[in-house]
Every structure is written in C-alpha cells, then in structure tokens.
Amino acid sequence: MKICSLDDLSKIRNDRRSLNSRINGRSIEDRIEILVGLATCGISSGAKETQLAFENEIKEKNFKNISVIPVGCIGNCYSEPTVQINVPGQSPVIYGRVHVQDVPEIIEKHIRDGIPVDRLALTNPVDNKQMRIALRHCGLINPEDIFEYLACDGYEALGCAVTQMSPEFIIDEVKKSGLRGRGGGGFPTGVKWEITRAQPGERKYIICNADEGDPGAFMDRSILEGDPHCVLEAMAIGGYALGADQGIIYIRAEYPLAVSRLNTAISQARKLGLLGPNIFGSNFNFDIRIKYGAGAFVCGEETALINSCEGKRGEPNFKPPYPAQKGYWGYPTCVNNVETFANIAPIITKGSSWFASIGTEKSKGTKVFALAGKINNVGLAEVPMGITLRELIYEIGGGIRDGHKFKAIQTGGPSGGVISEEYLDTPIDYDNLIEIGSMMGSGGMIVMDETDNMVNIAKFYLEFSMDESCGRCTPCRIGTKRMYEIINKITSGKGTMADLNSLKQLTYMVRDSSLCGLGQSAPNPVISTMKHFMSEYLAFIPDPRAKLKFNVNKHSRKSKKAD
Amino acid sequence: MLEPKEADDHKEIIPIKINDQNITVPVGITILEAAHQIGIRIPTLCHLDLHDIKMVNKTSSCRVCMVELSKGNNRNDLVPACVTPVTRDMEIRTDTLRAIRARRMAVELLLSNHPNECFTCPKNLECELQALAAELGVRQIRWEGERMDYPKDVSSDAIVKDANKCIYCRRCETMCNEVQTCGILSGIGRGFDSFVGPAFNIPMAESSCTYCGQCVQVCPTAALTEVNHTDKVWEALNDPDKHVVVQTAPAIRAALGELFNMEAGTLVTGKMVTALKRMDFDAVFDTNFGADITVMEEATELIYRMNNEKRLPMLTSCCPAWVKFIEHQFPELLDVPSTCKSPHIMFGTIAKTYYAEKNEIDPDNIVVVSVMPCIAKKAEAKRPELTKDEHNNVDIVITTRELGAMIKEAGIEFAELPESDFDSPMGMASGAAAIFGNTGGVIEAVIRTACEWITGDPLDNVEFDQLRGANGLRKAAIKVGNKELRIGIASGLGNARQLLEQIRDGKEDYDAIEIMACPGGCVAGGGQPYHHGNYEIVRKRQEAIYQEDKNKQLRKAHENIEVLKLYKEYLGEPYGEFAQDLLHTHFEERERI
CATH class of the missing domain: 3.40.50.1780 (Rossmann fold)
Incomplete structure (x- = not known):
C-alpha cells in the first residue's frame, strides 16, 4: 500500500481517528490504555520488565479492552519507569517509578476499581508552564508504528507542502516563523534553507545533525526515540524546499535505540511511499540514509560532521566556504539539528504566525531543556522562549534538591557558561543568555547548589573540551591543555596569582583564535566562573597576602572591558 | 585536487583597506594575498602555497597569521589571513596589539609542546618555527606543561619521523594525499595527542610510503627528516x-x-x-x-x-x-x-x-x-x-x-x-x-x-x-x-x-x-x-x-x-x-x- 495523495492520507487517518484523542488527553472510547515510557532512560530503569508485568497481569486476570502501548519518553527522568494510564472518561494519570512489584496494585486498584494509586502518581502541578511542540508526540504514541504517527496528523505537512506549496512559500513560512537553529548557534533556519536553495547546481543535500554530545543533554535522543517520523517528515519538507533529494541523518552510534527506531521509521515510511520516488504523487523524490558517528563531540560542528559523513577525519574546516556553498562532497548542503526539524511540521500546518506568536521578540517558539544536576525533577521540559530561569528551576524543575540553596546554573554545556543567582529572572532566549555570559547551546541545563565548587565545575567542563578537541588548531589543541593544567594546579592548592593571570590571558586567546566553535567556546566555563565566582579561585591560592592585594571588584570590571 | 587558479581578470575588483592603505583587489583572494600585494608581511606557519604543483595547504590550523578586522564585520574580529577571503570594504589591521598577542601566543603554545633542542636538531637554522619565534620576538614561554612524548620512528632506511616535533600543520598530509596521492600520512589521535603518521601509527617501513621525501621538503620543523648518513x-x-x-x-x-x-x-x-x-x-x-x-x-x-x-x-x-x-x-x-x-x-x-x-x-x-x-x-x-x-x-x-x-x-x-x-x-x-x-x-x-x-x-x-x-x-x-x-x-x-x-x-x-x-x-x-x-x-x-x-x-x-x-x-x-x-x-x- 502506498500513500499517493492527501486523500489516501486522510483515509488512513480516519480509520484511526480515535488515536488522535489520545494526543488530546483522552482515551479511546472503550479501551483502557497503559502507556509505558520505553526510551533508553526508561528501559535502563526497568521499563521493559514493567511492560511485561502489565501484559502478564492482564493476561492472567483476563482483562479485555486493555492495551499496553510502548511509547517514548514523557520527560520525567527522575521517576522512571513512568507509566500513563488512560481510562475512558477520566483524565490520564501518570505514575512514576513503576516497578514490577507495583503492577498488581495498579491493575487492581486503578484498572479494576477505578481508583488511582496515589502513592505512585506524579503530581506535577506546573506542567501547564510547559508547551509541547517539538515533543508533541513523545510519550504519547508508539514510535515504532507509523500509523500512530499518521493518526495524529503525521505527514500531513509534507503532503500539503509537496502538493500545494511552492518551495519559496515554505522557505518564506519558515523564515516568518522566526525559527532559529536549536543546536545552539541560533541561525535562522529559513535563511539557511534559502541560502542553500539559492546555490547553483542540481544536487543538494540536507543533513540532520543528531550527534548530540553535550554532557547532560538528551533532548535529541528523546525526540528520535519517541517520535522519529517527525524528523523524517521535516527533512523531506526541507529537502523539497531547498532542492535536495537525499537526506542523511548523522547520529552517534552510542544511541542504539534511536538508531533502531529511526531505521524502523525509515523502512515504514518507504513502504508507504512517504520516502522514495514521487512522494504524494508529486515529482518530488526524497530518501534518507543513516550515517553513524563514533561519538566525537566535535562532529556536531557542521563542517566536521560533513567530513565525517564523507569518511574523513572528523575535524572542522575553515568557513567560508559554508556548507550551504560547498558541503557534502562539495555540493550545497544544509545541516539542521533534530529539534529544529521537530518544529517544522507544525509550522507548515499551523502557519508561521502561530509559531511566531510564541516566545520572545527575537527567539520564537519553544525550547526543550534537559534539566539535570541538583534539581528535584531531573528531566526534559519544553517551554516557550522567554520563560525565566527561576520558573524553569523552581516551578518546572521542582527546586533544588534536599533543601539546598541554588548557586548557579550551567547552560549550553561545555560551550556555555555559568549563570549566577542575580540573573535568575532573565527571560531565556538566545540573545539574553549570550548577554549574561552564557549561551543557549543545545539546551542542557545543569543546576548547582552551594556544595558545588565552581572552580571544579569549570575544570570538569574544560577537561571535556580538552578531551574532545580534534587537535587541528593550536589554541584548542595546546591552549585547552595548558588551561586545564593551570586550573588543575590551582585546585590542588599550588596555584599562584600569576597562574590566575596567565589562565585568564589564555582564555581570551583560545576564545579569539580557535578555528571552530568548540575551541572558541571551550574557555567559556572558565571565563564565566572567573567573572562570577572569582572568590572561589582566590580561595585556592595559598598566599594570603596576595589575596589582600587583589581587588576582586576591580578585577571583574577589567575583565568585562576585555570582553 | 585543487582547481587551477582562475584568471584574475574575470573577477570583480573590490576596495579594501589594510593598515590604513586603500587598495583594490580581485574578489575572492585572501587577506594574506592582498597584504602581499602592498608589501605587508603577515607571518605564517602552516600555510604553504605551491600553486605550480597544485599544492595549497589551507588547514588554517596554526593560527599564526591572525589579523584584526574592524568592528562591524559580521564575524569574529580576529581572523586567519591565510584563508579568509577579502570582502568589499573590509578594513584590516595586521599590527594591532590583539593580533600581535594572538600570534605570539600561538607560537608560545607551539613551543610549549616542542622539544626545545634547537642546538642538536637536524633542522637547526632551517626550521620555520625557530625563524618565526625569532621574527615574533618570543622571549619566554609562559605556559609550560606536559609535552608530547612519542618514540622516534627510525624504522625506514630513508625517513625519520619525530612526532614530538610535529606542529600539526598538515603540510605533509596535504602533500602525501593530494599531490602524491599516496595516502600514507594523516592525522592520528585527537586533541593534545594529535600528530601525523601512517594509519594506526604503524612504522613508516611497514607502510606503503614511497619515500619520495616531498613531506620532508615541506615539513616546517624536524618532524620529518631524512636518515642522516x-x-x-x-x-x-x-x-x-x-x-x-x-x-x-x-x-x-x-x-x-x-x-x-x-x-x-x-x-x-x-x-x-x-x-x-x-x-x-x-x-x-x-x-x-x-x-x-x-x-x-x-x-x-x-x-x-x-x-x-x-x-x-x-x-x-x-x-x-x-x-x-x-x-x-x-x-x-x-x-x-x-x-x-x-x-x-x-x-x-x-x-x-x-x-x-x-x-x-x-x-x-x-x-x-x-x-x-x-x-x-x-x-x-x-x-x-x-x-x-x-x-x-x-x-x-x-x-x-x-x-x-x-x-x-x-x-x-x-x-x-x-x-x-x-x-x-x-x-x-x-x-x-x-x-x-x-x-x-x-x-x-x-x-x-x-x-x-x-x-x-x-x-x-x-x-x-x-x-x-x-x-x-x-x-x-x-x-x-x-x-x-x-x-x-x-x-x-x-x-x-x-x-x-x-x-x-x-x-x-x-x-x-x-x-x-x-x-x-x-x-x-x-x-x-x-x-x-x-x-x-x-x-x-x-x-x-x-x-x-x-x-x-x-x-x-x-x-x-x-x-x-x-x-x-x-x-x-x-x-x-x-x-x-x-x-x-x-x-x-x-x-x-
């Protein structure tokens, strides 16, 4: 069976119409649904055993009209395995930490008697601050069943795009939506597509960057594990818009579940004709292949990624030429991040003005954040741009763990900086975060409390960047090493004021003269911790007289100027 | 392989400014080439342009040729001159304190990871890194620390490879891969441990190296030299x-x-x-x-x-x-x-x-x-x-x-x-x-x-x-x-x-x-x-x-x-x-x- 037109698509959707209601928070009329979160995080916490226990229990007790459905990540990583129970006529209940021994209780009380098990129910009253666009299907549909995706308007955007819209119109819509690259750089996606489209040449490529490598970031993995089709659909739309008939998903091989679900999704989409020749009966042909990365952080940089796709050493090239001019094997190539793609279909179906109405003036839409560190609700949260850090940490994140006090939050992973308490009310968007000395990055947020030492935090990130440097340029190859050596000397109590000074000089040098984003941003954790927490550096310096002479305020003013 | 250089007369001529001198240059040339036209020298190390034999090393990896662009450029204001193309009305300064500091620091960092044994080095007085340190007036190495410590590869009868002297300019790699198409030398390892060598770092003698020696001819230091007889x-x-x-x-x-x-x-x-x-x-x-x-x-x-x-x-x-x-x-x-x-x-x-x-x-x-x-x-x-x-x-x-x-x-x-x-x-x-x-x-x-x-x-x-x-x-x-x-x-x-x-x-x-x-x-x-x-x-x-x-x-x-x-x-x-x-x-x- 192939889907050859929008009519075919809507026929399939109508057959499964009931599914759509699940997305809207209701259950199918006469069926009870048990959704088990089976992303990597869930599985590693025992979700498969939980799923099996539910299935066995249902079989044993001979219940009818109950389905156990494997879904992706709901986002409550702190309470895996999570299970959502939809009983007709009731609002859905989400349970956390559901292990095998808890299953009979849920079956008996909730399913049979209709009384939720309060002991396990997650009460997260602030979820209304969240707004799910990229994660719209995660945790709600079975990622390995394309019909579940189709039932909730899947591939509608692609069908409309290739049958009713011109490439220029689509690019214009994406531009007007204000969508910016979610991988961290924040470059306007529509403009990137437009530039790639404008390049001469028949052959072009569109690449999905799924080389998520920041410590503590797992947004892209969750999307790929929970809703792989939304990425495939968006890549096809992008391919149509910019004139590419081949797409590549560059994904790290350490994401085996995401890889397997992507492979399943691609073959299902091919079977239905949603990938391949003449999509929706149009002249547009598009197919996607997967390229595994070996887990080098620097391969998330687009030119390094392209080198790696070509089988070369994964190291960045000087830009220009940009990939849009000369990318994969020299052809114009557009590289977009997973989360960026996840926003495309809604923009096409709901329109650019809808998307542009969300967020701040220069940062539109939502952003998925991975909350980690000393925070109660570790997990994923998708929130509109412009929400404050305070809301994110205290309302969605549930505040600091074990009654400790907030000290700082690291955004943007090893490339970002730490943000101290005074900036907690800053609305989060691309430009504000840069303004306060950090960056959006891919969306990892790591919260630290008063027991964390900021110099050690900087050292941790610096070590990461040093290890992940490809080694190509001098400042990054040797500079990060020397910075690490100095900071190591300082934390081992052997540092001097001169070391602090030379560390600072190095940070600016490495930032200003490195070849790619990795090196340019590697010193950020040091620069920002020196700016906000200089006293912690000074505390490591043994010579007390030196400390007296050192005027902290003067120092930080000076560093601002040097910025 | 590289395409031959296009004839300049087909190119648009644009105005730029280098160190307060207004000049016009063909679009697409690099800042380095433009500066050469008016006799301004910008130090380089990894850069090597042998257009006659279609070898141009464009790795821009040493970061020695950094120059400063005036504000208003939509990019980093310190850029490598060897690969950055000039654009209309670009204002470049090659002699600002920032540019000079960046260059000097790049050389200092290279020296901090280099066996500073010039007296006994086969490239003494022929070494481009040594000459650069002199040219830039490097008088101290502020960042000492761990240095690379690899054994010398003396396996072959022709070429000695001393990875500890490799500054990772990749000239040899470009020569070996793009000009000679032998594919013997390439980057190995990552980060601080990177150096150039045959795949899996096998000894040169076990590789398919022809010993043509063109890598030796372009190596700026003594990372690649002939066996001395x-x-x-x-x-x-x-x-x-x-x-x-x-x-x-x-x-x-x-x-x-x-x-x-x-x-x-x-x-x-x-x-x-x-x-x-x-x-x-x-x-x-x-x-x-x-x-x-x-x-x-x-x-x-x-x-x-x-x-x-x-x-x-x-x-x-x-x-x-x-x-x-x-x-x-x-x-x-x-x-x-x-x-x-x-x-x-x-x-x-x-x-x-x-x-x-x-x-x-x-x-x-x-x-x-x-x-x-x-x-x-x-x-x-x-x-x-x-x-x-x-x-x-x-x-x-x-x-x-x-x-x-x-x-x-x-x-x-x-x-x-x-x-x-x-x-x-x-x-x-x-x-x-x-x-x-x-x-x-x-x-x-x-x-x-x-x-x-x-x-x-x-x-x-x-x-x-x-x-x-x-x-x-x-x-x-x-x-x-x-x-x-x-x-x-x-x-x-x-x-x-x-x-x-x-x-x-x-x-x-x-x-x-x-x-x-x-x-x-x-x-x-x-x-x-x-x-x-x-x-x-x-x-x-x-x-x-x-x-x-x-x-x-x-x-x-x-x-x-x-x-x-x-x-x-x-x-x-x-x-x-x-x-x-x-x-x-x-x-x-x-x-x-």
Missing part, C-alpha cells in the same frame, strides 16, 4: 683500507650552491668536484656516466619491445619512489616499467665490476657513495635484489643537503673554490645525461638515442621542446622516421596515478612514458636544499640543468666514448645477456596499506 661517509673516508668512490646525480650541481648563499640556479659542477676531491674521495665520478649507460639500455629495450610486439608502453625506471609506488599501488602493471636499474645503481654495479677489475681493487674494499637529490635512493640502495656477489651496488647515499653539511664540516669555503673536472673514466657524460634531473629529461635523452638508432640519421636538433614544460602531466608525439612515438610524461605521483589509470583502463595508447615522483623532477627532490615554499627556486634549477646540457659538446649518450669503450671491453651488446645480468633488475608486488 654523513657519519658513514666520514668513516669510510677515514678508513685506509677503503677505496671511496663518489658519484653526484645530475640535479646536485644545480642546487648545491644554494646551501652556500649562492643564487638559485647557479651551476656549481666544477666547485662541487673540487670540494669532493678536497674531502679526499679516491675518485670523483659522475652519476651522469651511469645515466648514459641507462640511455643505452633503455633505448635498446624500447626498440626491442617495439619491434618484437612486447608490452608497451615502456616506463622509465630511474626513480625509486615511483618504482615503489607502482609496486604498492598498481601491481597489475609491473610488466610495463623498463627493467633497467637506476643510473646510480648501474654506476655502482660498474664501479664494483669493470672499474674494480680494471684498477685491480677488491670490490669489497670499494665504497660507492651516491650524492642524490633524493631520499628514496637511500632505501633503494638497500633493496636486496640490488646486491651483486654479496656486495651492495651502492653503499651509502647522502642527499644534497647532507653533502652541503659535510662540505661545511670540512671547513671548505665552497663559493671560493676553483673548478675542476670529474675523474676518468666514469666522469665523462653527455648532455643527455645532464637533463635526467628535469621532468621529461630521461625520456628526451632516450629519444635522442632511439631516434638516431631507428632512422640511422643524425639528429639536427637534439632539444625536444614538446617534451619539456611545467605541466605535471604531458603528452607528446615525436616523429621518428615514418613512425610516430607517443610519449607520456608525469611528474608528481598524483599525475603518475592518472597516467597509470589511463594505461590500466586502456584509455590512452603510449609507446614510452617517463615518470618522476617529485613534482618538477629530481631538481625538486626531497633531498634538495629546502625551497621553503619558494617555487621560483625550482624553476631556476630546471633552467640550470638545461644550461648544463647546452654547455656540452657531447649531447647524446651513445656518443660517450667511455661508455662505448665499456660496452666494447666489458659489457658486450646493450641489453645483451651480460648487460641484462648486470644492469637490469626486477620488481615485485607489495602490500598496500
């Missing part, structure tokens, strides 16, 4: 039991003077001979004598192969790097090269047989020293099949650079030397042999002889312009009587690969082909004085070589009376049974790694 020569010279014979390759005389501050392209044949005599070699001979023998053998072999419908084309086999290249990369074509030994090996064979017998010297006591523009010759001399009756054809090979160092060590004021002639009999050589040092020269020398032998008429003009030229891959048709000889010429192994692919795939028909591994020929060999990126030097050497030919009365190999005497008295017929036994060799398939 000067001490062996001193030892032989000081051994009273040894009769030490030296031979100098055609390309040496056109380049040796550079090591003594003489103008590039100065022919120093006579001074070189004097220097060698003063160093107390027992006989100072000319490899060109061996080259004349090579012409006799190759011309005969060519005519034999043509007349007897044997495998054509015939490829010249003088270049040991190219021979090793075909053994590794095209083993299915091993029947195409001429079986001739290379000229210096032929010379060595004759020295240890004919010369030894004639002068009643025990061949075991003869030490043949070859002075070569080449690093691969060092490994060639060690090939087991090139021994005769338990002794090597050639015992020691030193490069032009090593000879220069020895002359200095001997305290000889080279530039002041009087001229003298090579010794007899193996010092006599034709102009045909002289041009062996240039690309196209070997085949031209063979054609001069083959032409006369085929037609039976003397040649009016011995200079075949259609075989000369700067292009790395050339085709020519030479009329010989009523026949037309189709000739192919490649210099540089990347061009050789293209030629061999044409032959393998049956796309082009040739009768004879000359291949030299080094772009431009032996004058640009890996053992020649470092040209430091100035390719004009190589062109001047080429001109000098052609001048050496012009200076000769004797311009055809088969008119060399000493060579004719050698055949008459000893070898018999060219390509005859005894000549084949002594002067020919065989090739074998080698693993490709």
Whole structure:
C-alpha cells in the first residue's frame, strides 16, 4: 500500500481517528490504555520488565479492552519507569517509578476499581508552564508504528507542502516563523534553507545533525526515540524546499535505540511511499540514509560532521566556504539539528504566525531543556522562549534538591557558561543568555547548589573540551591543555596569582583564535566562573597576602572591558 | 585536487583597506594575498602555497597569521589571513596589539609542546618555527606543561619521523594525499595527542610510503627528516683500507650552491668536484656516466619491445619512489616499467665490476657513495635484489643537503673554490645525461638515442621542446622516421596515478612514458636544499640543468666514448645477456596499506 495523495492520507487517518484523542488527553472510547515510557532512560530503569508485568497481569486476570502501548519518553527522568494510564472518561494519570512489584496494585486498584494509586502518581502541578511542540508526540504514541504517527496528523505537512506549496512559500513560512537553529548557534533556519536553495547546481543535500554530545543533554535522543517520523517528515519538507533529494541523518552510534527506531521509521515510511520516488504523487523524490558517528563531540560542528559523513577525519574546516556553498562532497548542503526539524511540521500546518506568536521578540517558539544536576525533577521540559530561569528551576524543575540553596546554573554545556543567582529572572532566549555570559547551546541545563565548587565545575567542563578537541588548531589543541593544567594546579592548592593571570590571558586567546566553535567556546566555563565566582579561585591560592592585594571588584570590571 | 587558479581578470575588483592603505583587489583572494600585494608581511606557519604543483595547504590550523578586522564585520574580529577571503570594504589591521598577542601566543603554545633542542636538531637554522619565534620576538614561554612524548620512528632506511616535533600543520598530509596521492600520512589521535603518521601509527617501513621525501621538503620543523648518513661517509673516508668512490646525480650541481648563499640556479659542477676531491674521495665520478649507460639500455629495450610486439608502453625506471609506488599501488602493471636499474645503481654495479677489475681493487674494499637529490635512493640502495656477489651496488647515499653539511664540516669555503673536472673514466657524460634531473629529461635523452638508432640519421636538433614544460602531466608525439612515438610524461605521483589509470583502463595508447615522483623532477627532490615554499627556486634549477646540457659538446649518450669503450671491453651488446645480468633488475608486488 502506498500513500499517493492527501486523500489516501486522510483515509488512513480516519480509520484511526480515535488515536488522535489520545494526543488530546483522552482515551479511546472503550479501551483502557497503559502507556509505558520505553526510551533508553526508561528501559535502563526497568521499563521493559514493567511492560511485561502489565501484559502478564492482564493476561492472567483476563482483562479485555486493555492495551499496553510502548511509547517514548514523557520527560520525567527522575521517576522512571513512568507509566500513563488512560481510562475512558477520566483524565490520564501518570505514575512514576513503576516497578514490577507495583503492577498488581495498579491493575487492581486503578484498572479494576477505578481508583488511582496515589502513592505512585506524579503530581506535577506546573506542567501547564510547559508547551509541547517539538515533543508533541513523545510519550504519547508508539514510535515504532507509523500509523500512530499518521493518526495524529503525521505527514500531513509534507503532503500539503509537496502538493500545494511552492518551495519559496515554505522557505518564506519558515523564515516568518522566526525559527532559529536549536543546536545552539541560533541561525535562522529559513535563511539557511534559502541560502542553500539559492546555490547553483542540481544536487543538494540536507543533513540532520543528531550527534548530540553535550554532557547532560538528551533532548535529541528523546525526540528520535519517541517520535522519529517527525524528523523524517521535516527533512523531506526541507529537502523539497531547498532542492535536495537525499537526506542523511548523522547520529552517534552510542544511541542504539534511536538508531533502531529511526531505521524502523525509515523502512515504514518507504513502504508507504512517504520516502522514495514521487512522494504524494508529486515529482518530488526524497530518501534518507543513516550515517553513524563514533561519538566525537566535535562532529556536531557542521563542517566536521560533513567530513565525517564523507569518511574523513572528523575535524572542522575553515568557513567560508559554508556548507550551504560547498558541503557534502562539495555540493550545497544544509545541516539542521533534530529539534529544529521537530518544529517544522507544525509550522507548515499551523502557519508561521502561530509559531511566531510564541516566545520572545527575537527567539520564537519553544525550547526543550534537559534539566539535570541538583534539581528535584531531573528531566526534559519544553517551554516557550522567554520563560525565566527561576520558573524553569523552581516551578518546572521542582527546586533544588534536599533543601539546598541554588548557586548557579550551567547552560549550553561545555560551550556555555555559568549563570549566577542575580540573573535568575532573565527571560531565556538566545540573545539574553549570550548577554549574561552564557549561551543557549543545545539546551542542557545543569543546576548547582552551594556544595558545588565552581572552580571544579569549570575544570570538569574544560577537561571535556580538552578531551574532545580534534587537535587541528593550536589554541584548542595546546591552549585547552595548558588551561586545564593551570586550573588543575590551582585546585590542588599550588596555584599562584600569576597562574590566575596567565589562565585568564589564555582564555581570551583560545576564545579569539580557535578555528571552530568548540575551541572558541571551550574557555567559556572558565571565563564565566572567573567573572562570577572569582572568590572561589582566590580561595585556592595559598598566599594570603596576595589575596589582600587583589581587588576582586576591580578585577571583574577589567575583565568585562576585555570582553 | 585543487582547481587551477582562475584568471584574475574575470573577477570583480573590490576596495579594501589594510593598515590604513586603500587598495583594490580581485574578489575572492585572501587577506594574506592582498597584504602581499602592498608589501605587508603577515607571518605564517602552516600555510604553504605551491600553486605550480597544485599544492595549497589551507588547514588554517596554526593560527599564526591572525589579523584584526574592524568592528562591524559580521564575524569574529580576529581572523586567519591565510584563508579568509577579502570582502568589499573590509578594513584590516595586521599590527594591532590583539593580533600581535594572538600570534605570539600561538607560537608560545607551539613551543610549549616542542622539544626545545634547537642546538642538536637536524633542522637547526632551517626550521620555520625557530625563524618565526625569532621574527615574533618570543622571549619566554609562559605556559609550560606536559609535552608530547612519542618514540622516534627510525624504522625506514630513508625517513625519520619525530612526532614530538610535529606542529600539526598538515603540510605533509596535504602533500602525501593530494599531490602524491599516496595516502600514507594523516592525522592520528585527537586533541593534545594529535600528530601525523601512517594509519594506526604503524612504522613508516611497514607502510606503503614511497619515500619520495616531498613531506620532508615541506615539513616546517624536524618532524620529518631524512636518515642522516654523513657519519658513514666520514668513516669510510677515514678508513685506509677503503677505496671511496663518489658519484653526484645530475640535479646536485644545480642546487648545491644554494646551501652556500649562492643564487638559485647557479651551476656549481666544477666547485662541487673540487670540494669532493678536497674531502679526499679516491675518485670523483659522475652519476651522469651511469645515466648514459641507462640511455643505452633503455633505448635498446624500447626498440626491442617495439619491434618484437612486447608490452608497451615502456616506463622509465630511474626513480625509486615511483618504482615503489607502482609496486604498492598498481601491481597489475609491473610488466610495463623498463627493467633497467637506476643510473646510480648501474654506476655502482660498474664501479664494483669493470672499474674494480680494471684498477685491480677488491670490490669489497670499494665504497660507492651516491650524492642524490633524493631520499628514496637511500632505501633503494638497500633493496636486496640490488646486491651483486654479496656486495651492495651502492653503499651509502647522502642527499644534497647532507653533502652541503659535510662540505661545511670540512671547513671548505665552497663559493671560493676553483673548478675542476670529474675523474676518468666514469666522469665523462653527455648532455643527455645532464637533463635526467628535469621532468621529461630521461625520456628526451632516450629519444635522442632511439631516434638516431631507428632512422640511422643524425639528429639536427637534439632539444625536444614538446617534451619539456611545467605541466605535471604531458603528452607528446615525436616523429621518428615514418613512425610516430607517443610519449607520456608525469611528474608528481598524483599525475603518475592518472597516467597509470589511463594505461590500466586502456584509455590512452603510449609507446614510452617517463615518470618522476617529485613534482618538477629530481631538481625538486626531497633531498634538495629546502625551497621553503619558494617555487621560483625550482624553476631556476630546471633552467640550470638545461644550461648544463647546452654547455656540452657531447649531447647524446651513445656518443660517450667511455661508455662505448665499456660496452666494447666489458659489457658486450646493450641489453645483451651480460648487460641484462648486470644492469637490469626486477620488481615485485607489495602490500598496500
């Protein structure tokens, strides 16, 4: 069976119409649904055993009209395995930490008697601050069943795009939506597509960057594990818009579940004709292949990624030429991040003005954040741009763990900086975060409390960047090493004021003269911790007289100027 | 491969400003090129532009050429000049404090991870990193710390790889991969541990390296150098039991003077001979004598192969790097090269047989020293099949650079030397042999002889312009009587690969082909004085070589009376049974790694 037109698509959707209601928070009329979160995080916490226990229990007790459905990540990583129970006529209940021994209780009380098990129910009253666009299907549909995706308007955007819209119109819509690259750089996606489209040449490529490598970031993995089709659909739309008939998903091989679900999704989409020749009966042909990365952080940089796709050493090239001019094997190539793609279909179906109405003036839409560190609700949260850090940490994140006090939050992973308490009310968007000395990055947020030492935090990130440097340029190859050596000397109590000074000089040098984003941003954790927490550096310096002479305020003013 | 540089006149001209000077330049050129146009020097290290041989190293990795752009540019304001293209109204300053600091820090960081042993380094005073530190006024290294600590790779007979001195400029990698297409050297490891080496860091000797030495020629430091054999020569010279014979390759005389501050392209044949005599070699001979023998053998072999419908084309086999290249990369074509030994090996064979017998010297006591523009010759001399009756054809090979160092060590004021002639009999050589040092020269020398032998008429003009030229891959048709000889010429192994692919795939028909591994020929060999990126030097050497030919009365190999005497008295017929036994060799398939 192939889907050859929008009519075919809507026929399939109508057959499964009931599914759509699940997305809207209701259950199918006469069926009870048990959704088990089976992303990597869930599985590693025992979700498969939980799923099996539910299935066995249902079989044993001979219940009818109950389905156990494997879904992706709901986002409550702190309470895996999570299970959502939809009983007709009731609002859905989400349970956390559901292990095998808890299953009979849920079956008996909730399913049979209709009384939720309060002991396990997650009460997260602030979820209304969240707004799910990229994660719209995660945790709600079975990622390995394309019909579940189709039932909730899947591939509608692609069908409309290739049958009713011109490439220029689509690019214009994406531009007007204000969508910016979610991988961290924040470059306007529509403009990137437009530039790639404008390049001469028949052959072009569109690449999905799924080389998520920041410590503590797992947004892209969750999307790929929970809703792989939304990425495939968006890549096809992008391919149509910019004139590419081949797409590549560059994904790290350490994401085996995401890889397997992507492979399943691609073959299902091919079977239905949603990938391949003449999509929706149009002249547009598009197919996607997967390229595994070996887990080098620097391969998330687009030119390094392209080198790696070509089988070369994964190291960045000087830009220009940009990939849009000369990318994969020299052809114009557009590289977009997973989360960026996840926003495309809604923009096409709901329109650019809808998307542009969300967020701040220069940062539109939502952003998925991975909350980690000393925070109660570790997990994923998708929130509109412009929400404050305070809301994110205290309302969605549930505040600091074990009654400790907030000290700082690291955004943007090893490339970002730490943000101290005074900036907690800053609305989060691309430009504000840069303004306060950090960056959006891919969306990892790591919260630290008063027991964390900021110099050690900087050292941790610096070590990461040093290890992940490809080694190509001098400042990054040797500079990060020397910075690490100095900071190591300082934390081992052997540092001097001169070391602090030379560390600072190095940070600016490495930032200003490195070849790619990795090196340019590697010193950020040091620069920002020196700016906000200089006293912690000074505390490591043994010579007390030196400390007296050192005027902290003067120092930080000076560093601002040097910025 | 790189595309050839587009002609500038098709390009839009834009205004820019460098250090307050307003200039107009073609769009697309780099800041570095623009600055050069108005005489502003920007220091560079990894950058290397050898456009003549289509090698441009654009890694922009050392970050030494950082310049500052004025605010308002939509990008980082410190940019590398070597790769950043100029844009309309760009305002550049090469001398701001930030730019100077960034450059100096890049060099300091490199030095902080460099074994600072300049005194004992083979590249002392030839090292570009050393020169840069001096130029930038580096007076301290502020960031000391761990240094790379890898063992030296001394596995091969030709090239020493000292990863601890690698500054990761990747010039060698570009040369090895893009120009020579051998694919031996590439980045290994990551971050602080990165260096360049063969895949999996196997020893050079186990790799498919041809030892062409072009990596050595472009390495800015001593990460890649030749195996030094000067001490062996001193030892032989000081051994009273040894009769030490030296031979100098055609390309040496056109380049040796550079090591003594003489103008590039100065022919120093006579001074070189004097220097060698003063160093107390027992006989100072000319490899060109061996080259004349090579012409006799190759011309005969060519005519034999043509007349007897044997495998054509015939490829010249003088270049040991190219021979090793075909053994590794095209083993299915091993029947195409001429079986001739290379000229210096032929010379060595004759020295240890004919010369030894004639002068009643025990061949075991003869030490043949070859002075070569080449690093691969060092490994060639060690090939087991090139021994005769338990002794090597050639015992020691030193490069032009090593000879220069020895002359200095001997305290000889080279530039002041009087001229003298090579010794007899193996010092006599034709102009045909002289041009062996240039690309196209070997085949031209063979054609001069083959032409006369085929037609039976003397040649009016011995200079075949259609075989000369700067292009790395050339085709020519030479009329010989009523026949037309189709000739192919490649210099540089990347061009050789293209030629061999044409032959393998049956796309082009040739009768004879000359291949030299080094772009431009032996004058640009890996053992020649470092040209430091100035390719004009190589062109001047080429001109000098052609001048050496012009200076000769004797311009055809088969008119060399000493060579004719050698055949008459000893070898018999060219390509005859005894000549084949002594002067020919065989090739074998080698693993490709």
